[in-house]
Amino acid sequence: MCGFSGFLDPRNTLSATEARVRLTAMNDTIRYRGPDGEGIAIEENVSGAIWAGLGHRRLSIIDLSAAGAQPMESRCGRYIIAYNGEIYNYGELRAELETRGVEGWRGHSDTEVLLEGIARDGVAATLSRADGMFALALLDRQTRSITLARDAFGEKPLAYCLWDGVLLFGSELRSLRAWPGFAPKESSEARAALMQYGYIPAPLTIHETVVKLPPAHLITITAGMVANRTLPEPEVWWDMAGAAIKAQQDPFEGSMVDAVDAVEASFARSVERRMVSDVPLGSLLSGGIDSTLTTALMQRCSDAPVRTFTIGMGEEGYDEAPYAEAVARHLGTTHETLMLGPDQVLSELPGIAARYDEPFSDSSQLPTYLVSRMARESVTVALSGDGGDELFAGYNRHFYGPRLWSRMQQLPNWLRVTAGRTLGSIPPNVLTSMMRAAGPLAPRELAAGRAGEKLHKLAHLMGARNRDAYHEALLGKAGATGVLKDHSGIARLVSNADPRLAGFDFASAAMLFDTANYLHDDVLTKVDRASMAVSLETRTPFLNHELFELAWRLPQAYKADAVTGKLVLRELLYRHVPREIVDRPKAGFAMPIGRWLRGPLVDWAESHLSADALQRTDVFDVRAVRTVWDAHRTGRRDNETLLWSILMYQSWHSAQRDVALGERVA
Incomplete structure (x- = not known):
């Protein structure tokens, strides 16, 4: 788990020193994604001018030695890779490459296996065999091109753009902002999406000129394309809808018991793969079905108690801590709970929006960050239950x-x-x-x-x-977009x-629809930014091709009936945990924002929703926002989700303004 950034510049105007300074600045903005090391690679043309560069920040998980450092050059010398993520079946892929004559490995990192596979079979063919989460940038010296690629479900982020005749790319938008002179306009469409959904869906970003690479896509950009200021459309390397259709054409014909057996076998393999680590590992345990099942199978294949972590709210209807603690006692894990109250929320609020490199307003972003921070004090890797709802019908x-x-x-x-x-x-x-x-x-x-x-x-x-x-x-x-001027x-x-x-x-x-939208744009974005802000790697066993295809082979009746979802997962969980511990309505991981905005958070909210504050950002209809806020504050209406989107935009904008001011002062 790491972070990277880079550029492709056909103008050939940068010196080696200038290129290193710029890459270092881009790297520094995402230091938390990789606190264990830094690497830079720059490419010269025959005249000695710089045409491309890659920067990398390393969080060491597999192969802690220098043999796993990046950017990494292929043994044939043609390719250089900067990569963020984990390939869980890299051992199998390495063995396959060895049968084809690859030997003399420098280390045992998944990066090296991925790179040598790409050198032999190409990007799409190699990624289609990989079980993992990743974003990557591959520099090809022969074609003077950069290939960007992103994992199947969108666990790891990647954004890119053309700016002033240069291709810029990176794990987060803040890396692009470190490029001298980078100052794109905000996207009104992205702001509308934030109000409407609480997140900015790919390929949009908050910047008009910058796009997110969609999950399961790759794009190859040559120096000539950049010089002509034209970019190709991204290509699909894995067709999610096609895979679901193909799976339904081969329906599962066994009983519910057979289905539970099949899901258990597939999920257990996924969990075991994701427990391979050279650093301490734990589980984010909410007490819900997905995280409990993940933890149960982790504990089953572990010789020592698994470290588990949860957040408690102390608010009726929001607190899952007692359920998580009951699960932990039953499974015998080493468990920690952090109780979260409005005072702690208030102390963390000024910084939470800034941890997301564009406005984001899922209210569970703060507890996710805090549970990640607590876990990072004990472990470097944590498994989570994300993805179970989308694959097995978990939402109402x-x-x-x-x-x-x-x-x-x-x-x-x-x-x-x-x-x-x-x-x-x-x-x-x-x-x-x-x-x-x-x-x-x-x-x-x-x-x-x-x-x-x-x-x-x-x-x-x-x-x-x-x-x-x-x-x-x-x-x-x-009607959420009605609060915006445009x-x-x-x-x-x-x-x-x-x-x-x-x-x-x-x-x-x-x-x-949810797997192709809400999962990566909201859930996985929230978890990635919150966990990487504290240098914690999170892994999601539900998200792999084998389990995806099995889930789509199952009859819908095995996943949900008229009133309950995740039926097959429930039956599997009852094999590991008493039914009375986990049989309850879905609570989620949100905070009682609506209640707190009328109480302990009211002054903080007013500081961002005052007429003066709204006029400073100059994107909202002041009268409309004040109407929404007054209706909520007086109890006439519950506007918590819309208000949280407005507040997170206002807070994010304020943080960006403070950064810009600091740079001007410096």
Whole structure:
């Protein structure tokens, strides 16, 4: 696990000294991704001018010796690689290369195996055989090109752009910002996406000229392309939708017990592979199904107690710590819990937005960072349960969503849209009062609590004209972009309107949509930035090709029924942990933001939402934001998710301004 950055400059204007200074500056911005070492490689043309360079920061996990240092040159001398991640089956790949005559290895790092595989078989063919998480930059001396590639599920980040006649790329946007003169405009489309979804979906970034390389893609860029200021479209090296379709064409024909056996065998292999490490290793244990199952299988193949870590909230409806502690006692792990309260949140808030290199507003970003920081005091690697929800139908929208869509489809489109607009025009507090007055006549889901907010969400969903738009509406916030001055550029998520998926049922299409969008743009982004900020490597056993294909071979009935998801995982977990410990509603990892914004965080929020603060950033409609804030603060409406997006943008923008000011002063 590391970080890298680099450039390709066909202008040939940099000296070797200038190139090293720039690469060092880019490296320094991501030092936390690789505190154990630094490497730089620069390439000269025949006249001695510099045309390309790679910088690397190393977090040593496998092969701690100098033999694993990067940038690394292939033994044929043609290629140089800078790489971030882990290839878990590198031992098997190395053995395969040895049968083909490769010998005399310099060390036992996965980097060397990956590089020699690429030198012999090319990038796409090598990556298709790799079980791992990665982003890489490959310099090809022969073709004077750079190839960028990203792992199948998007665990590791990679962004690139053309700027002033130079190709810039790096693990994080902050590396690009270190390039002299780099000052792109902010993207209004990205800001709209942040308000709507809480994250900025690939390929967008907060900068107009910079893009994220999508997961499972690669792009090869030559010096000539950069000189002509034209870039090719990224190529797919693994087709997620195609893999799901192929798996469904070979359906699993066994019983539920057989399915549990198959999932256990596949998942156990994935866990065992991800436990290979030359440094201490542990588990991030929330007490939910996925992290508990991960920890249980880790403990089964470990001779010593696994180190486990969790965050407690001390707030009703948000605290999973007691469940995690019960799991830890049953499995016999060495467990640590950090209790998180509003005072600690307040002390950490000024820095949390700055840890993300673009605005990001999943409210679980702070507890994820704090549990990572706690774990890093004891271990360098931690396994997590991310990905289980997307592969095995873990979100409410995977089982409740189809039912609601089926009911809505019974209405004529014009009537459904009109009814949605009418319902959405009634203030939420009025709707809540109406449901309370209805008493036992009200639907059970609307009998108490946030009835008005739920009905407004329903109104938003009723406007969806097709299945894709409906699922996108489930992920988004109705009317959220109205708080922006410029809300014309509404961002769209990666569409699942692939003609090959016409035969997919609703739940299957929704799961694939989430895997191709929400998983990497929200969940994996949150975990990567939070953990790497403290130099902790996180590994996700659910995310590998073998388990993905098995999950898609299973009948949907083995994954979810009308009211419950992850059925096959639940049955597997009952083999390892008593049912009473883990059978409970999904709680997630969020904080009680809405409650705290009306209490201990109100002054902090006001400092970012005041008219003066909003006018300084000059992207929000001040009156609209103040209306949203006042409605929330007075309890007339629960606007916590939209407010958190605004607050994280404001806080991020403030941090960027402070950095720029510091650079000018220096």
